[in-house]
Amino acid sequence: MGSESFFDARTCYEEGLRLCCGENTAGDLKDVFSERIDTANRGLAERNLNEAEFAYSRGDADKAIDHLELVKTLTGDLALCEKADMLILSYAQSESDYAVQPDISSCASCAGSPGSGCSEQSPHSDDSLPLMEYYELLIQQLPGDQCQRYTELGEDFAHAYIAASRDEHHEALAGFDDSFNTVPHDIYLYEKGKVLHRLGNDREAEQHLRKAIELNGTNPLAWLTLVLILQENLRFHDALSAIETMVAEQIMPEQTLLLRADIYEAMGNHDGAVDLYIELLQTPFARAAAEKLYGILLETGRQGDAAVIFKKYLNKSCH
Numbered sequence: 001m002g003s004e005s006f007f008d009a010r011t012c013y014e015e016g017l018r019l020c021c022g023e024n025t026a027g028d029l030k031d032v033f034s035e036r037i038d039t040a041n042r043g044l045a046e047r048n049l050n051e052a053e054f055a056y057s058r059g060d061a062d063k064a065i066d067h068l069e070l071v072k073t074l075t076g077d078l079a080l081c082e083k084a085d086m087l088i089l090s091y092a093q094s095e096s097d098y099a100v101q102p103d104i105s106s107c108a109s110c111a112g113s114p115g116s117g118c119s120e121q122s123p124h125s126d127d128s129l130p131l132m133e134y135y136e137l138l139i140q141q142l143p144g145d146q147c148q149r150y151t152e153l154g155e156d157f158a159h160a161y162i163a164a165s166r167d168e169h170h171e172a173l174a175g176f177d178d179s180f181n182t183v184p185h186d187i188y189l190y191e192k193g194k195v196l197h198r199l200g201n202d203r204e205a206e207q208h209l210r211k212a213i214e215l216n217g218t219n220p221l222a223w224l225t226l227v228l229i230l231q232e233n234l235r236f237h238d239a240l241s242a243i244e245t246m247v248a249e250q251i252m253p254e255q256t257l258l259l260r261a262d263i264y265e266a267m268g269n270h271d272g273a274v275d276l277y278i279e280l281l282q283t284p285f286a287r288a289a290a291e292k293l294y295g296i297l298l299e300t301g302r303q304g305d306a307a308v309i310f311k312k313y314l315n316k317s318c319h
Contacts, residue, residue: 010040045074089255186216
């Protein structure tokens, strides 16, 4: 564990836990092993999150999404799972934009496609990249119009943004406050709200996000994060109300359909969720929708339909 060989560590702890089974005197040790397994899994999840961002920076969105799906299976950590969900939506949208605009700009330090000569080492593993190059790499994950806005915000904001990406929450908050007078206020409120959510302060996070939307009702990131927070807090009707506004304003329409389907599923409206997931099979979100649809079909006893979905959309070799 100390050398961050998380998979090997987890294997050892799982074997230890197995050997404890049936031993009346091993209760405390079982708890230790279980806790260490969770810690190892979180380490693996964080590594997959970093690998996803690196794969995306090299132009391989499919591989990035594979890593992000692994994050969600490895850990129940809400902050990591929320970040994985947001990146999946962002990467899928970027792939859609790329299909329409093959000349979409890449990051300053690479050509944006596999084999383009980028370093094999993830920029998250060291501080070798200059600040603004690293910042430009990170903001490439944003939707196209937002990415353009973020390129113009200066080094002070970039420092705070990078701190937020590394979960250095208090440093990020201080940095955003310092840049209050130099950046658009909807961006300031959105970024601060996102960090507040990661700190567990959802009440203030929601207030900041709603103020950001009041200032700029077309900011898709503020809308998306607001819906995810409402959903996470089981406020499904409030989340659906926000989604209806997004639909009416044509804000991230396909991501919105996916979010609505997820909420329907969480509410037990399986028929409504299935209809939406089927609709999404004809979009860049086909893979994410197929995975969700496959699970619901199995859960509701429709094994034949599930087999068809698996064969057509999911039966592919992993990266």
